[in-house]
Amino acid sequence: MKVIRSKEFTAERAWGALDIANMGGVTTRLHWTDQPYKWHVNxxxxxxxxxxxxxxxxxxxQGLEKSAVLQTGDVFFAGIGCEHVAHPRGAARIxxxxxxGSV
Incomplete structure (x- = not known):
């Protein structure tokens, strides 16, 4: 059993992570960042x-760049082949x- 206080989590570098669980090859990680990631496809x-x-x-x-602003509590689902990049506005926990092993 573990309790994680996500608002207290920080990392030494952008996109630093705390591994929470690995369930049959599916990982759950808590990330802290204040910098954009990189364009990628998982x-x-x-x-x-x-x-x-x-x-x-x-x-x-379909070759067009779009964006969505995600607030606290919002969820983004990237399906197979979805190219995406996250840009936090200040510090964020995700x-x-x-x-x-995904990117």
């Missing part, structure tokens, strides 16, 4: 939940659930 599906802060998620659909 090896599988990804659930991205903003626990604290605001994140602007950029993604591409719960990411994805295939083990």
């Amino acid at each position: 090896d599988g599906e990804e659930v991205f939940a903003v626990l604290d802060g605001v994140v602007e998620m950029h993604y591409r659909e 719960l990411v659930i994805e295939k083990e």
Whole structure:
């Protein structure tokens, strides 16, 4: 049993993570960041939940770049092949659930 106080979590670098669980090859990690990630496509599906802060998620659909502003409590689902990049507005804490070893 573990209790994680997400609002208290920080990392030494942007996108630093706390591994919470690995359930049959699906990982759950808590990330802290104050910097954008990089454009990428995951090896599988990804659930991205903003626990604290605001994140602007950029993604591409049919070659067109789009974006959505995610507030605390919002969830972004990246299906297989979804190219995306997260840009936090200040510090943010994000719960990411994805295939083990994904980008």
